[in-house]
Amino acid sequence: MIPYGRQAIDNADIEAVVQVLTSDFLTQGPRLEAFEKAISDYLSPAGSEAARIHTVATNSATSALHVACMALDVGPGDLVWTCANSFAASSNCALYCGAEVDFVDIDPLTLNISTAALAAKLSQARSQGRLPKVVIPVDFAGKPAPLAAIRALANEFGFSILEDASHAIGSQYQGQLVGSHGLADITVFSFHPVKIITTAEGGLAATHSAELARRMAMLRSHGITRDEADLVRHDVGGWYYEQLALGYNYRLTDLQAALGISQLLKIDGFIAARHALRTQYQARLEPLVKAGLIQLQALDEPGELSALHLYPIQVLPASGKSRRQVYDSLRGAGIGVNVHYIPIYLHPYYENLGFKPGLCPAAELYYNQAISLPMHPALTDAELAHVTDSLARELA
Ligand SMILES: *Cc1c(COP(=O)(O)O)cnc(C)c1O
Numbered sequence: 030m031i032p033y034g035r036q037a038i039d040n041a042d043i044e045a046v047v048q049v050l051t052s053d054f055l056t057q058g059p060r061l062e063a064f065e066k067a068i069s070d071y072l073s074p075a076g077s078e079a080a081r082i083h084t085v086a087t088n089s090a091t092s093a094l095h096v097a098c099m100a101l102d103v104g105p106g107d108l109v110w111t112c113a114n115s116f117a118a119s120s121n122c123a124l125y126c127g128a129e130v131d132f133v134d135i136d137p138l139t140l141n142i143s144t145a146a147l148a149a150k151l152s153q154a155r156s157q158g159r160l161p162k163v164v165i166p167v168d169f170a171g172k173p174a175p176l177a178a179i180r181a182l183a184n185e186f187g188f189s190i191l192e193d194a195s196h197a198i199g200s201q202y203q204g205q206l207v208g209s210h211g212l213a214d215i216t217v218f219s220f221h222p223v224k225i226i227t228t229a230e231g232g233l234a235a236t237h238s239a240e241l242a243r244r245m246a247m248l249r250s251h252g253i254t255r256d257e258a259d260l261v262r263h264d265v266g267g268w269y270y271e272q273l274a275l276g277y278n279y280r281l282t283d284l285q286a287a288l289g290i291s292q293l294l295k296i297d298g299f300i301a302a303r304h305a306l307r308t309q310y311q312a313r314l315e316p317l318v319k320a321g322l323i324q325l326q327a328l329d330e331p332g333e334l335s336a337l338h339l340y341p342i343q344v345l346p347a348s349g350k351s352r353r354q355v356y357d358s359l360r361g362a363g364i365g366v367n368v369h370y371i372p373i374y375l376h377p378y379y380e381n382l383g384f385k386p387g388l389c390p391a392a393e394l395y396y397n398q399a400i401s402l403p404m405h406p407a408l409t410d411a412e413l414a415h416v417t418d419s420l421a422r423e424l425a
Pocket residue numbers: 088089090091092115116118119167193195196219220221230231232
């Protein structure tokens with residue numbers, strides 16, 4: 030089966046991990062700090078110490094989203110909004126904090142949160158006194174969410190922005206890397222094996238705010254600190270540490286951090302390989318697009334670069350085929366297609382919270398037509414041709 034996504038691991042990655050195994054620290058050692066510094070160097074504008082991005086690595090993006098919500102003071106009585114077209118973690122993180130969630134519909138071309146839908150929902154929420162504390166836009170498939178417009182709304186309506194950039198390390202928005210432009214309060218990346226770079230499991234929160242970074246770093250390790258500046262009691266002794274908040278064990282191991290450092294060195298090549306694949310897909314799928322049988326996600330705008338985590342297409346009604354038929358037929362041809370995403374609120378858990386179909390019509394329509402074709406750096410030209418030939422045959 031040709032997978033829809035997978036890691037690209039080479040001998041340098043293997044060597045980096047094996048070296049940690051025979052070192053003094055398997056976790057809480059020097060690699061974690063080096064990994065955080067490497068991502069900070071990658072994101073930070075050159076030459077400006079004041080604009081340096083703070084980075085807090087965790088054992089998953091899910092846990093990074095959780096400590097990010099905690100650091101933004103999300104709690105019972107608060108409302109958090111996210112985009113309907115995402116993985117459940119984008120919304121679960123707020124529920125972990127005891128907050129209520131709600132969902133914003135998508136733009137049918139970018140498949141990202143719709144600025145118009147967000148603005149309309151905010152106006153309505155203001156009249157009801159039910160404004161969100163945090164909005165979580167998602168950079169779907171690597172395409173950056175419209176952060177400039179969301180920042181303008183955040184300033185008007187007074188919410189914080191937690192960008193779920195799980196798909197988008199290496200993506201660029203308005204000419205700057207996602208996580209570095211400062212339009213979001215916190216940006217979270219995922220290093221799950223199908224994402225752009227991997228640490229097996231792993232995530233990271235990036236922020237311009239030293240204070241938010243300090244809180245997240247404490248919360249990922251039990252809420253415990255040894256930092257003299259934060260201690261309540263001073264000069265107790267060399268062994269002394271304090272728990273100041275109810276945190277978690279969300280630490281990334283040194284084995285994983287070493288893999289992450291090695292992977293980050295190759296990120297430009299990974300993204301270039303994904304772009305070469307997209308170029309091929311576009312050429313081969315053009316007849317199907319022209320015939321109105323499928324639709325592709327909007328391409329990069331000027332100043333924008335998608336890291337291309339996913340390659341979603343939509344099977345349109347004119348094809349006479351349902352998404353289910355096309356999905357089954359491609360699977361039958363040995364192609365591990367997938368679907369991203371079931372609108373979060375349609376999961377039974379969320380339906381039990383009171384959500385009903387019809388809340389976000391564009392996200393539901395997209396979901397009913399969506400298929401993610403294989404997209405990862407090791408996908409060969411022959412495999413890609415097999416995917417597009419199989420799709421063309423099914424839709425003929
Ligand atoms: C993968 C993903 C997550 C969760 O990432 P983990 O590292 O697996 O916890 C969260 N949000 C989105 C949009 C994702 O794709």
